[in-house]
Amino acid sequence: MPTAGTPVRQLDPHAVHELTEAAQHLLLSSSTGHGSDWSRLMSRAPDLAASLSVDIRHACRPADTPAGLFVLRGIPVDDTAIGPTPGHWSSAGSAGELYDAVLLLLATVMGTPIAWEGQQDGRFVHNIVPSPGHEEEQTGASSTVLLSPHTEDAFHPGRAHLLILGCMRNHDAVATTAASVREVDLSTADVALLSEPVLPILPDDAYAEAQSYAGTPQPVPTLWHSPTGLTLRYDPAYTPLDRASEEHRAAYARLSDELVRVSTAVSLEPGDVLVVDNDLVVHGRVPFKARYDGTDRWLKRASVRVPRRRTRPAAEQDEHGYGQAAVEAFA
Numbered sequence: 001m002p003t004a005g006t007p008v009r010q011l012d013p014h015a016v017h018e019l020t021e022a023a024q025h026l027l028l029s030s031s032t033g034h035g036s037d038w039s040r041l042m043s044r045a046p047d048l049a050a051s052l053s054v055d056i057r058h059a060c061r062p063a064d065t066p067a068g069l070f071v072l073r074g075i076p077v078d079d080t081a082i083g084p085t086p087g088h089w090s091s092a093g094s095a096g097e098l099y100d101a102v103l104l105l106l107a108t109v110m111g112t113p114i115a116w117e118g119q120q121d122g123r124f125v126h127n128i129v130p131s132p133g134h135e136e137e138q139t140g141a142s143s144t145v146l147l148s149p150h151t152e153d154a155f156h157p158g159r160a161h162l163l164i165l166g167c168m169r170n171h172d173a174v175a176t177t178a179a180s181v182r183e184v185d186l187s188t189a190d191v192a193l194l195s196e197p198v199l200p201i202l203p204d205d206a207y208a209e210a211q212s213y214a215g216t217p218q219p220v221p222t223l224w225h226s227p228t229g230l231t232l233r234y235d236p237a238y239t240p241l242d243r244a245s246e247e248h249r250a251a252y253a254r255l256s257d258e259l260v261r262v263s264t265a266v267s268l269e270p271g272d273v274l275v276v277d278n279d280l281v282v283h284g285r286v287p288f289k290a291r292y293d294g295t296d297r298w299l300k301r302a303s304v305r306v307p308r309r310r311t312r313p314a315a316e317q318d319e320h321g322y323g324q325a326a327v328e329a330f331a
């Protein structure tokens with residue numbers, strides 16, 4: 001069970017049936033005989049998503065509490081049928097592709113799915129699995145370290161508005177952590193300091209190519225007021241804090257402490273779909289010991305842009321994004 005306090009939106013059996021039928025239809029109509037043609041599949045997703053019932057659309061409405069997240073529950077996962085957990089994203093192939101299609105449909109109801117050429121081969125649905133040799137990284141492939149709270153793809157102006165994590169398997173109940181900026185208690189002075197563009201956010205280890213980008217990293221604000229309230233862009237593991245003044249660092253540390261204070265742990269169960277507002281909520285993961293025997297924790301991840309959402313500072317339009325481009329589905 002997710003920790004008490006996480007809003008859970010239960011899908012009824014009828015909605016689940018409808019969703020899985022639509023996902024199966026999407027896969028069948030995009031089958032090439034040896035896998036799925038994902039560009040064909042993506043092009044068919046909008047019509048199918050638009051035909052889904054009001055129950056599903058209602059379940060996909062924006063997060064409506066300051067926690068900025070919710071869990072969709074009720075989708076069954078057959079632990080045997082999905083096969084072993086892949087040892088690395090690059091060997092996942094079509095493993096669990098029914099759930100890729102389910103996540104893409106949900107993502108399409110919520111907005112426009114995005115992918116990154118420089119990450120997981122440009123796939124729209126990523127496989128998050130612990131991988132040998134990556135145990136201590138600050139990426140989804142790690143395990144033994146705390147994956148510290150972060151905004152997803154914080155280095156980039158095209159980052160997702162919503163992050164969707166679908167659970168395939170989680171035998172050890174390893175928790176995802178989440179903390180909302182709308183729940184922190186910070187002084188007006190600290191908010192003002194952290195609203196100044198002082199520090200850049202560098203590309204994370206999942207983006208090898210962006211890390212060798214030759215341009216100068218551009219400083220960005222950590223906090224700002226958007227029309228809906230306080231909003232953040234935060235990834236301390238990739239922020240060169242030593243470039244800031246002592247005063248700025250102290251304010252940043254107070255924000256970090258507050259995010260820890262309000263943090264919740266969400267232990268996803270198979271079939272759970274966690275939807276996180278990436279403008280309000282930072283997420284991470286507690287440390288765990290990988291099994292590396294085919295029964296490891298396995299999540300699917302999709303990223304969504306919400307058309308016409310105006311939560312980002314105008315100055316972001318001038319950022320170079322370290323040469324990376326977010327690829328929008330149906331563009």
Ligand SMILES: O=C(O)CCC(=O)C(=O)O
Pocket residue numbers: 128139140147152165175176177283284285299301
């Ligand atoms: O493993 C998790 O629960 C979250 C990993 C993560 O940060 C991500 O998938 O973006």
Ligand SMILES: [Fe+2]
Pocket residue numbers: 150151152283
């Ligand atoms: Fe993440």
